[in-house]
Amino acid sequence: MARWTFAALYAASLVVPAAIWNHNHAALTGLDSAGLKLAWCRLAGLWAVIVVLWQLLFVSRARTMEQTFGFDRLTRFHHYNGFFAVLLLLFHGSLAIMGHAAKADLTNMEQITDFWKIWKYMQAAISGQVLFLTVTLFSIGIIRRRLSYEAWHWSHLAGYLALALAFWHQIFHGRDLVDNAGQRYAWIAIQLAAVAVLIWGRAVLPVLRSFRYRFRVEKLVKEADDINSVYITAEGLDSLAPRGGQFVMVRFLAKGFWSQSHPFSLSMPPRNNTLRLTIKSIGDFTAKIPGLVPGTRVMIDGPHGIFTARRATGKKVLLIAGGIGITPLRAIVEELLADKRQVTLLYNARNEKSLALRQELESLAANPDFRLVLILSHDETWAGEKGKLDEEKIARLVSDVAEHEVFLCGPPPMMAATRKTLEKLGVKPEKIFTEEFAL
Amino acid sequence: MKKLVLCVSLFLGIAGMTIAQDQTAPAEPAKETAVQTEELKIGTTVENLQAALTGELSAKERYLAFSAKADEEGYLQVGRLFRATARSEEVHAGRLAKSIEKMGGTPVMDAQKPEVATTRENLEAAVKGESYENTTMYPAFIKKAEEEKAEAALYPFKGAMAAEEGHARFYSEALKDLEATKQLGVEYLVCLTCGYTTDDAAIQKCPVCEAPREKFETVK
Numbered sequence: 276m277a278r279w280t281f282a283a284l285y286a287a288s289l290v291v292p293a294a295i296w297n298h299n300h301a302a303l304t305g306l307d308s309a310g311l312k313l314a315w316c317r318l319a320g321l322w323a324v325i326v327v328l329w330q331l332l333f334v335s336r337a338r339t340m341e342q343t344f345g346f347d348r349l350t351r352f353h354h355y356n357g358f359f360a361v362l363l364l365l366f367h368g369s370l371a372i373m374g375h376a377a378k379a380d381l382t383n384m385e386q387i388t389d390f391w392k393i394w395k396y397m398q399a400a401i402s403g404q405v406l407f408l409t410v411t412l413f414s415i416g417i418i419r420r421r422l423s424y425e426a427w428h429w430s431h432l433a434g435y436l437a438l439a440l441a442f443w444h445q446i447f448h449g450r451d452l453v454d455n456a457g458q459r460y461a462w463i464a465i466q467l468a469a470v471a472v473l474i475w476g477r478a479v480l481p482v483l484r485s486f487r488y489r490f491r492v493e494k495l496v497k498e499a500d501d502i503n504s505v506y507i508t509a510e511g512l513d514s515l516a517p518r519g520g521q522f523v524m525v526r527f528l529a530k531g532f533w534s535q536s537h538p539f540s541l542s543m544p545p546r547n548n549t550l551r552l553t554i555k556s557i558g559d560f561t562a563k564i565p566g567l568v569p570g571t572r573v574m575i576d577g578p579h580g581i582f583t584a585r586r587a588t589g590k591k592v593l594l595i596a597g598g599i600g601i602t603p604l605r606a607i608v609e610e611l612l613a614d615k616r617q618v619t620l621l622y623n624a625r626n627e628k629s630l631a632l633r634q635e636l637e638s639l640a641a642n643p644d645f646r647l648v649l650i651l652s653h654d655e656t657w658a659g660e661k662g663k664l665d666e667e668k669i670a671r672l673v674s675d676v677a678e679h680e681v682f683l684c685g686p687p688p689m690m691a692a693t694r695k696t697l698e699k700l701g702v703k704p705e706k707i708f709t710e711e712f713a714l
Numbered sequence: 715m716k717k718l719v720l721c722v723s724l725f726l727g728i729a730g731m732t733i734a735q736d737q738t739a740p741a742e743p744a745k746e747t748a749v750q751t752e753e754l755k756i757g758t759t760v761e762n763l764q765a766a767l768t769g770e771l772s773a774k775e776r777y778l779a780f781s782a783k784a785d786e787e788g789y790l791q792v793g794r795l796f797r798a799t800a801r802s803e804e805v806h807a808g809r810l811a812k813s814i815e816k817m818g819g820t821p822v823m824d825a826q827k828p829e830v831a832t833t834r835e836n837l838e839a840a841v842k843g844e845s846y847e848n849t850t851m852y853p854a855f856i857k858k859a860e861e862e863k864a865e866a867a868l869y870p871f872k873g874a875m876a877a878e879e880g881h882a883r884f885y886s887e888a889l890k891d892l893e894a895t896k897q898l899g900v901e902y903l904v905c906l907t908c909g910y911t912t913d914d915a916a917i918q919k920c921p922v923c924e925a926p927r928e929k930f931e932t933v934k
Binding site: 307309313374375377378379380393394395447448450453454 | 809812813816865866868869870872907908918919923924925926927928929
C-alpha cells in the first residue's frame with residue numbers, strides 16, 4: 276500500500292471520531308465553561324485511544340505496513356506517536372478533573388478523590404494513565420539511555436496493561452459511548468481489531484513459524500572481542516525467504532533467555548537452511564549469548580526490514596559500517612556482488628580486536644568488484660586508515676561518492692553525522708539507505 | 715513530526731479559543747415569567763443563595779410531610795415521588811450552603827413549617843412551587859450570578875433549576891391519574907451531585923451534571 280494511503284487512514288481515524296463527537300455535541304456553542312471542558316475532554320480521550328491503537332499497529336509487524344515504511348521508520352512513528360498519545364491523555368485527564376469539579380462544586384483535589392473512591396472503573400483508568408506516563412517517561416531519550424534494554428522492555432509491556440485498564444471507564448463514562456449503542460459497539464470492535472492484529476503479528480505468527488521451521492541453535496563462533504555468531508538451523512527455510520540485511524526478533528527458549536525477544540541482523544545471506552546472527556555483548560541479554568547451548572530451540576519473528584540489496588538500483592554501491600553495524604552489510608555485500616555491482620565497504624571500528632567478520636570480508640575482497648577499507652579509530656599501531664570516518668576520508672577514499680547508492684549502518688549518532696557528510700558530498704538523500712535496528 | 719506538531723497545535727488552539735470565548739461571553743438568560751418576577755426580590759448573589767437555600771430546605775420538609783400524607787391516603791407511588799424530590803431538594807440545599815460558604819457567607823439553615831392538605835392539593839401546590847422556581851426564581855438568580863461573575867453560585871442554581879423542571883413534570887403526571895398511583899410503580903433515582911431526579915432505571919450519566927450512575931441514589 277502506498278504511504279499516502281496510510282497517512283489518509285491515520286487522518287481519517289482521527290477525523291471520523293471527531294465528526295461523530297461534533298455531531299453528539301451539536302450544541303457545543305451553547306455549553307458553559309465546565310460543559311466545554313468535558314466536551315473537549317471527551318474528544319481528547321477518543322483521540323488518545325485511537326492514537327494508542329495506532330501504537331499497537333506500528334509495532335504489530337503487519338507486513339503491508341512494514342513493506343511500505345520499513346521497521347525502523349515504523350518504530351520512529353511509534354516513538355513520536357506515543358508522545359502524542361500521552362499529550363492527549365494529559366489533556367483528557369486534566370479536563371475531566373476540572374470539568375467535573377466545576378459541575379459538582381468540588382476542588383480539583385476533591386474531584387480526583389471522588390473519581391478514585393466513587394466512580395466505577397476510575398481506579399483502573401487512573402492507574403492506566405499513570406502507567407502510560409511512566410512508559411513514556413522511560414522512553415524519553417535521556418532516561419532511556421540510562422536504562423538497560425531489559426528494564427525498558429519490561430516497562431514498555433506495562434503499556435498493554437495500561438490500555439486494558441483504561442478500557443472500562445470509556446464504556447461506562449464516555450458520553451459518546453454511553454448514549455449510543457452503535458457507537459459503543461463500533462468502539463469496542465476497533466479496539467479488538469487492533470489488539471487482534473497485534474497478537475497475530477507478535478505472538479501467533481512467531482509461534483506458528485517456530486513450529487513450521489523448527490529453528491534451533493546449531494553452533495556458536497567467536498568472531499572478535501565480545502562478538503559471537505550464532506548459527507541457527509531451520510527446516511524448509513526457503514519459503515520464509517529471508518534476505519541478507521534483514522533482521523529477526525529472536526527468542527531463545529532456554530532458561531534466562533525465553534522471556535525476552537531481541538532484534539538481530541542476519542550477518543550472511545541465509546543458505547543451506549541456516550541463519551547466522553552476529554551479536555555483540557552490550558547488554559545483560561547479549562552478555563549471556565556465549566552461554567547458549569547448541570540444540571536450544573528458537574522462536575523467530577521475522578524476517579523484518581527493507582534494508583536489503585534489493586534497494587540498490589545502480590552499478591556503484593557504497594557500504595558504510597560503524598562497529599557492529601557491519602553485520603547486515605556483510606550479508607548485503609555478498610548479494611550485491613552476486614548481482615554484479617561494484618561495491619566499496621568502509622568499515623569503521625575501534626581497534627583490530629573489535630573487527631568482526633574480518634576474515635570472510637577479506638576473502639570476499641578477492642572479488643575485483645569489491646573494495647574493502649578498514650578504518651580503526653583507536654589503534655595507533657594500525658598501518659591502514661586511522662581515525663573517524665569524516666568528510667575528508669570519504670571524499671578521498673571514494674572520489675566519485677555522489678554516483679553511489681549508500682547503505683549505512685552503525686550507532687545512531689554516527690549514522691546521523693555520516694548522512695549529513697554524504698549529503699554534503701552530493702549524495703542524494705533518497706540514495707542513502709539506513710536501518711537503525713539492524714545491529 | 716511537523717504534521718504531529720500541526721495537529722496538536724490545532725487541537726490546543728481550538729480548545730483554547732472555545733473555552734476562552736465561553737468565559738468571556740455569558741450564556742443567554744432563560745426566559746422569565748413577568749408576573750412572578752415582580753413578586754421576586756432579587757438581592758446580591760449571596761442573598762439569592764440564602765433565599766434559594768431557605769426555599770430548598772422548606773421544600774424538603776414540605777415534601778417529606780406530603781409523602782407521609784400520600785402514604786396515609788394510600789397513594790403509595792406519590793409518597794415515593796415526594797420522598798425522591800425531598801432527597802433532591804436536600805442535595806440542592808447542601809450545594810447552596812456550600813456556595814454561600816465559598817462566597818464568604820454563613821448559610822442559615824432555616825425552613826418554613828409545611829402546610830399539608832390532601833394529596834391532590836399537595837401535588838397542585840408542588841407543581842406551582844416548582845414551576846415558579848424553574849421558570850422565574852432560578853433564571854433570575856442565574857442572570858444575577860452571571861452579572862456578578864459569581865461562578866460558585868452558577869452550577870448550584872443551574873442544577874436546581876433543571877431538577878425542579880423534572881419534579882413539576884412528575885407531579886403533573888401523577889395528577890393526571892391519581893388513582894393509578896395507589897399501586898407502587900417505578901423507583902426514582904436522585905443524582906447526589908445536582909439533585910436531578912429520574913425514573914429511568916437504565917440511566918448511566920446525569921444529563922445535567924454528567925455524574926456517573928454511581929452517584930445516583932435509588933428512592934424506594
